[in-house]
Amino acid sequence: MKTFAKGLAVGLTAALMAGSALADGKVLKFGHDNKTDPFENPAHACTAVFSNIVNADTNGAVEVEVFGSNQLGSAAEHVQHVRDGIIQATLTSTGALASYYPRIDVLNLPFAFADNAATYEVFDGDFGKALAADIEEALGDVVVLGFPDTGGFFAVTNSKHPIASLEDFDGIRIRTMTLPSHQTIIQALGAQAYPLSWGEVYSGLQTGVIDGQMNPVPIISFANFSEVQKYMTLTNHLFSPYTFMVNRDFFEGLTEEQQKTLRYAAESCVTASRGLSRIIEASDRGLAGLMDKMEVTALTADQRASMAAAAQPAFENHVAENLDPKANELLGLFKAEVQKANDSVYMD
Numbered sequence: 001m002k003t004f005a006k007g008l009a010v011g012l013t014a015a016l017m018a019g020s021a022l023a024d025g026k027v028l029k030f031g032h033d034n035k036t037d038p039f040e041n042p043a044h045a046c047t048a049v050f051s052n053i054v055n056a057d058t059n060g061a062v063e064v065e066v067f068g069s070n071q072l073g074s075a076a077e078h079v080q081h082v083r084d085g086i087i088q089a090t091l092t093s094t095g096a097l098a099s100y101y102p103r104i105d106v107l108n109l110p111f112a113f114a115d116n117a118a119t120y121e122v123f124d125g126d127f128g129k130a131l132a133a134d135i136e137e138a139l140g141d142v143v144v145l146g147f148p149d150t151g152g153f154f155a156v157t158n159s160k161h162p163i164a165s166l167e168d169f170d171g172i173r174i175r176t177m178t179l180p181s182h183q184t185i186i187q188a189l190g191a192q193a194y195p196l197s198w199g200e201v202y203s204g205l206q207t208g209v210i211d212g213q214m215n216p217v218p219i220i221s222f223a224n225f226s227e228v229q230k231y232m233t234l235t236n237h238l239f240s241p242y243t244f245m246v247n248r249d250f251f252e253g254l255t256e257e258q259q260k261t262l263r264y265a266a267e268s269c270v271t272a273s274r275g276l277s278r279i280i281e282a283s284d285r286g287l288a289g290l291m292d293k294m295e296v297t298a299l300t301a302d303q304r305a306s307m308a309a310a311a312q313p314a315f316e317n318h319v320a321e322n323l324d325p326k327a328n329e330l331l332g333l334f335k336a337e338v339q340k341a342n343d344s345v346y347m348d
Contacts, residue, residue: 025061026254028054028246029087031078036068040222042273042280043091043242044068046148049272053265062258064089079245083141088250091148091242095177101138103327106334108181110237110315111308116152118341119239120274123147127337134330135243142245143252145266148273151216152281153236157229158212159205162297164233166190166310175201175213181318185237186214188314189307205229214238217287218280226293233297234287237307244269 030051034043044066051064072078072087075096081087083100097104113119122128123146132144156163158172169190176182176193183193194210204210205228212229220232244266251259280286290296299307319331 025058025063026250026258028062028064028089028250029072030064030066030089031072031081031087032066032068032091033070033075033078034068035222036066039276041218042149042151042277045276046091046242046244046269046273050265050269053268054261057261057265058258062254062261082245082247083139085247085249087247089244089246091244093150093242094240095179097135097243098179101135102323103134103138103330104243105179105181105323106319106327106331107240108179108185108238108315109331109334109338110185110311111235111304112335112338113153113236113239114342116274116278118338118344119149119241121341121344122334122337123241124270125337125341127333130333131330134326135245136248141248143248145244145246145263146270147241148244148270149277150240150242150273151218152239152277153216153234154214154238154240155217155220155232156212156214156235156237157220157225157232157294159208159228159230160211162231162233162295163235164297164299164303166306173209173211175204175210180322181315182214182238184314184318185311188311190310201225202228216277217290218277218285221280221286221290226290230294231297232290232294233299235299235307236304237311242273 030047032043032047034041036044038045038048047066047068051066054062054064073081075093076099078087078090079092079096079100082090094104094107128147135144136142156174158174160172161168163169163172166189171192173192173194174186175196176186178195183195186193196204196210201210201213202223202225205213205225213225214235215223220226246262251262254262282288287296316331319327
């Protein structure tokens with residue numbers, strides 16, 4: 001069986017590379033791990049807009065082929081496939097990128113942003129440019145084209161009781177990604193962090209292995225967590241965008257005009273991901289629909305400030321103790337740019 005699986009993997013790699021070589025023009029194979037419906041999730045909305053613009057504006061000289069739903073491997077494997085040139089592009093989560101680029105963890109500063117508009121300013125501005133440049137320098141074989149929206153701010157759900165204070169987290173077992181920073185944040189809030197793979201989350205909630213989880217509202221809705229969770233708190237404690245990366249050799253092999261087209265298409269992709277995220281949040285497929293199925297708690301400014309006071313120092317200690325000086329430098333820039341963006345929102 002192992003030999004058979006290995007053969008399939010080798011065959012997939014050979015087929016993808018051969019397809020690119022035999023096609024007229026250049027083929028950009030784009031892998032991601034979400035469903036392939038542009039109206040169902042921000043990732044595929046992003047790739048659909050990107051592919052449409054590139055295919056049209058290059059007159060087919062660059063043809064984008066999108067493979068969603070992990071057709072070409074897991075999220076982490078997509079990153080390696082892009083680096084190896086097996087595929088040419090992917091949207092990767094912070095969790096999947098962290099094993100290749102640990103400094104991405106600085107984005108997990110909890111309770112940082114005032115609202116969605118502030119996130120746009122930060123990731124489209126000086127910090128986004130600095131982060132993209134550092135990822136490119138660290139990995140060497142990718143070009144970063146932007147930071148699309150994964151669905152907005154994280155909320156916390158659970159099956160025990162409403163959460164509106166630090167005391168309410170006590171005794172709640174919450175699933176996190178396998179990111180030590182996420183575990184640090186949850187533990188600082190007073191809950192028990194329980195790392196678990198995404199594919200096991202629903203069954204874990206259903207069987208009581210875990211009491212709760214945290215994700216953006218659209219993901220909570222599409223994963224049908226309301227079937228196994230009774231309470232949701234709009235903590236807005238994390239904002240975790242995708243990183244949109246392409247293979248460097250592929251990108252540099254394009255004409256200057258084609259490179260401009262890819263960059264413009266990527267900007268439009270980011271805009272599409274943000275727009276769909278906000279639409280889903282406001283629709284029956286998002287928060288409005290979940291409010292009919294779950295008891296939803298919105299935190300006051302004081303409640304959120306109390307949680308931030310507990311979680312932020314723990315997170316900053318984690319970065320200082322576990323990441324390199326460059327990560328701490330990036331965290332400093334991130335905090336400064338977030339503060340500027342938040343101040344701009346409040347002034348407006």
